[in-house]
Amino acid sequence: MPERARLTKTLFVAGVQCHRKLWWQVHEPTAVELQPDIVLQDLFDQGTHVGALARTRYAGGVLLDRGRSRDERVADTARALEAGATVLFEPAFEADGVHVAADVLRRDDQGWRLTEVKSSSSVKPEHVADAAIQAHVLSRNGLEPSTVEILHLNPGFTHPDGGDLFAATDVTAEVRARRTTVPGEVAAQLAVVAGPLPDVAPGLHCHEPRQCPFHDRCWPADANHIRHLYLVGPKKTVAYMQRGIHRIDDLPPDEKLPDAARRQRRALAGGTVVVERTLSHALAPFAVAPLGFLDFETIARAVPVWDGMSPWTMAAAQFSYHEVSADGLRHEEFLAEGPLDARPVIARRLVEATRNARAVVTYSAFEKTRIRDLQAVVPELAPDLRALEAKLVDLLPVIRNNVYHPGFRGSFSIKHVLEPLVPDLSYTDLVIVNGMVASVEIARLLFVADRIPAHERDRVRADLLAYCQRDTEAMLRLLHALRGLASGAS
Ligand code: SF4
Incomplete structure (x- = not known):
């Protein structure tokens, strides 16, 4: 498989949402829908800032250079581990055709502790898939994480010094449960990216856990589509579609609205x-x-x-x-x-x-x-x-x-x-x-x-x-x- 077709953590999470989205992200990485606008770029920048602040919590960490190629980063990580590093920032690993870089990996009395840093104020379900693919690849490299945590922003913190800016939530059990599905999902995703554009019907997955950037490619442009009915969110839209109601004028006259x-x-x-x-x-x-x-x-x-x-x-x-x-x-x-x-x-x-x-x-x-x-x-x-x-x-x-x-x-x-x-x-x-x-x-x-x-x-x-x-x-x-x-x- 060519280098560009290998899965990454980001691609894996995209594939968990939708195989069609994954295919486009792999085969059309420069698609206009994937170019971050100023709002998304700002989110990325804020995430980078939060990541840098998170690293200040761990003394003596070795920061791996994200600017190097994937192969070089994997080799750099191996060298840092061989040299005895016990706190690593952005260490990179590969296994089963998947490349991941962890935010923080550190060894304590219990073993290796994997920390995923998020700039949200709470843990979200999609963070578990994100951590699970990392834990899987780490495990395949002989570094089975004993603990997996999400380090997110603490909603109770107040500027300038009202408490800790971060809060850690242990997701070890959730990640362990999720990992049982990871090898099968990796194999399925690798097959998808090696094949033609898959057919996936639009549904709730187009909106959750995040709005898919390819929405307009898959959903009809019809101004009277049922999704334009007042107050129907994604869940109700899909429920209507499952009832065979795709347009507002398909609604039965006695529909409660x-x-x-x-x-x-x-x-x-x-x-x-x-x-x-x-x-x-x-x-x-x-x-x-x-x-x-x-x-x-x-x-x-x-x-x-x-x-x-x-x-x-x-x-x-x-x-x-x-x-x-x-x-x-x-x-x-x-x-x-x-x-x-x-x-x-x-x-x-x-x-x-x-x-x-x-x-x-x-x-x-x-x-x-x-x-x-x-x-x-x-x-x-x-x-x-x-x-x-x-x-x-x-x-x-x-x-x-x-x-x-x-x-x-x-x-x-x-x-x-x-x-x-x-x-x-x-x-x-x-x-x-x-x-x-x-x-x-x-x-x-x-x-x-x-x-x-x-x-x-x-x-x-x-x-x-x-x-x-x-x-x-x-x-x-x-x-x-x-x-x-x-x-x-x-
Ligand atoms: S709009 Fe929906 S079906 Fe189309 S790629 Fe995105 S998630 Fe998949």
Whole structure:
């Protein structure tokens, strides 16, 4: 078998999810679907950072060079073991056509202890498959692990020194149970990569344990596919497909559905927007002035950066605020600068910007949660922030409970409802078009600005301001469109 067709830990885990995915990963390693976007690359980078921090826990370890070829790394590892190394970082082994590199391998009184480092805040089922293939290859090299553990981030840790950043979970028993299936799975996967593209029907495995990047190659593009029914996640989608229901119009008339999904079915059947008579009443809380529109962008880092934050805690770092009053339209915005804690400044700017509003429109409960976070972090402004919280009015449930347009495609996210209801406004002219990208870009600006050329910093900053501003602009225009629909429905 050629070198490129051998399995690795990553390929094995891909193959456990789906043999078709494995085949594409082996035979099309440069496929566009496999190229990490900025969000995935940031996850990789954070994982590398977490791995480096984890290594500082073990004194005297020998770090094997990941930059060398697989064969060289295996040889380097053998030499380190021969030289008596008892703590190895990234040691590489091969057996049965599988190449693995362990995060940490160390010998103690009990024998060899295998540690897999993860940047998640808990152990996940897929981590066991990951550790099991390593344990199998180690065992085949005569290094049977006595203990296998996942070293993950400790959700109870608080920056800067509130406890241990890491927590270790022993998965020896789970790995032992899983290993009984490993030799058979390895043989099956090696046969798959040596053969033609296998047929695998789409199913739950396309979404679990992670969304498959080849989703669009295997699932029909049909806008009325049952997966676009409101509130059906992967499990319900597959259950419908197993009942022979592949399209929304395949649903039996008496199928029990949430109100919004029933409205969706009516809209699709009629090919037109459905508006309930209740819309006008639902819009009453928005008929005040001054009326504000608020949107936050946040950061969430694996290794927390500001006081009191835990791994992956979200923190507000940007807002956009529009306010409509008798004086016209006013816009205010804030985007953090530099690595220092931005929350006291953002809280103060927010309180000042929204002080005169009688109601403040948000889209979902996200902003309310962030304002509550700020109350805890900036206690001196807590009364003002509570007053702001009391003024919030959420536009999302107004749409979800009263309006369905066929263009929503089963989702009430602002990106999905904007174009159908406000056709002349979209996000397509922007560079940053979703909150996850915004979050990564803000973190880059705040914490690694010195690695970004000045002209790019200015460009990213402008892109972030434009994106957040578009969100509040979108809310404003949506409210206007809804008022139009309400007047037509009444
Ligand atoms: S979309 Fe589903 S069937 Fe297709 S490769 Fe991915 S996991 Fe396999």
